[in-house]
Amino acid sequence: MPEIVAAVARHSGAPLELESLFLEEPRAGQVRVRLVATGICHADVIARDQIYPVPLPAVLGHEGAGIVEAVGHSSSTLQVGDHVVLGFNYCQHCETCLAGFPGNCIHTAQYNFGALRPDGSSPLSDGHGAIAGSFFGQSSFATHTNVSEHLAVKVPKDLALDVLAPLGCGVMTGVGTVFNVLRPKPGSTIAIFGAGGVGLSALLAARLSGCSAMILIDVLKSRLAKSLALGASHAVDGSGANAVELIREITQGRGVDFAIDAVGKPEVFRAMLDSLTVRGHGALVGAPIPGQEVSLDLSQSLGAGRRVSMVLEGDAHPQLLIPQMAALMSSGALPVDKLITRYPFGEINRALADSLSGDAVKPVLIFP
Ligand SMILES: [Zn+2]
Numbered sequence: 001m002p003e004i005v006a007a008v009a010r011h012s013g014a015p016l017e018l019e020s021l022f023l024e025e026p027r028a029g030q031v032r033v034r035l036v037a038t039g040i041c042h043a044d045v046i047a048r049d050q051i052y053p054v055p056l057p058a059v060l061g062h063e064g065a066g067i068v069e070a071v072g073h074s075s076s077t078l079q080v081g082d083h084v085v086l087g088f089n090y091c092q093h094c095e096t097c098l099a100g101f102p103g104n105c106i107h108t109a110q111y112n113f114g115a116l117r118p119d120g121s122s123p124l125s126d127g128h129g130a131i132a133g134s135f136f137g138q139s140s141f142a143t144h145t146n147v148s149e150h151l152a153v154k155v156p157k158d159l160a161l162d163v164l165a166p167l168g169c170g171v172m173t174g175v176g177t178v179f180n181v182l183r184p185k186p187g188s189t190i191a192i193f194g195a196g197g198v199g200l201s202a203l204l205a206a207r208l209s210g211c212s213a214m215i216l217i218d219v220l221k222s223r224l225a226k227s228l229a230l231g232a233s234h235a236v237d238g239s240g241a242n243a244v245e246l247i248r249e250i251t252q253g254r255g256v257d258f259a260i261d262a263v264g265k266p267e268v269f270r271a272m273l274d275s276l277t278v279r280g281h282g283a284l285v286g287a288p289i290p291g292q293e294v295s296l297d298l299s300q301s302l303g304a305g306r307r308v309s310m311v312l313e314g315d316a317h318p319q320l321l322i323p324q325m326a327a328l329m330s331s332g333a334l335p336v337d338k339l340i341t342r343y344p345f346g347e348i349n350r351a352l353a354d355s356l357s358g359d360a361v362k363p364v365l366i367f368p
């Protein structure tokens, strides 16, 4: 049984602890991946802090990228040496999975936040007991992981794995929401609330779609500056002024064709809807904290043909969208490298703090 090093979450809200653990051999249909890099995403923080209850102790992390090191019995799609990006987990067999929407798999909560294999067991132990080691099917805050081959997406070897890692969740969420759900026509206008990893990925996709006005709204000046550097046409400070009024001014009173709430707070969701023009389409992405309620003016917020979509993982099939995004990165059209800040794996707690404060848009941990 190989010995690995992992960052273990043992207590709610406490710093992760680097520990040596034992990893089982990959089961049938699985591969063992040596992680080269992993992104940090908001869901890791809300799991560490038990806002979404994940069984502890656990190894978190769900934007892993690495190299296949061992192949389990009957695994057929991957070989030792393949470079892979790890996506979220899904059952492959429910109606929504079969329809091509694995982000809405009916087992999403169990398969991702349950942090265990479907049979309730874990591949990781510390010699005393099990450590939950299947967060999003991957638990990528570790030097090695066993994953089912359906969630390991083969990528070209000439692309850097540290830049590819965030394609597995944050970038896929932002890009997929634009490409798969909103589908703006060239010349459309879009407002994106929240200029973090998801919002800025959506901006890159909006640029590729030929949007004209691309308005980013955030409360951090550093992120507004980054938005403009990445091609936003306008950056609106959402902390004091009325963002909806400013968006209407920018669009000559009309409002925007498309809007994304990448924050997940009631007041932002309401502002996102109120910024839409008639027949506008808004999207709430990601995982809001449970229990938040929002009040709407039914004749205004959702009147005049307006629509709203609740989007998980960009409504994407990872085996389709990750290679497409990798191809766009190859041609220079999707500069994900401009979103990331690299940290050595040993500095994971600093990276988590920088993710929470907004100092880093997309922290990526590099394994030794
Ligand atoms: Zn399913």
Ligand SMILES: [Zn+2]
Pocket: 041, 042, 043, 044, 062, 169, 170
């Ligand atoms: Zn995520």
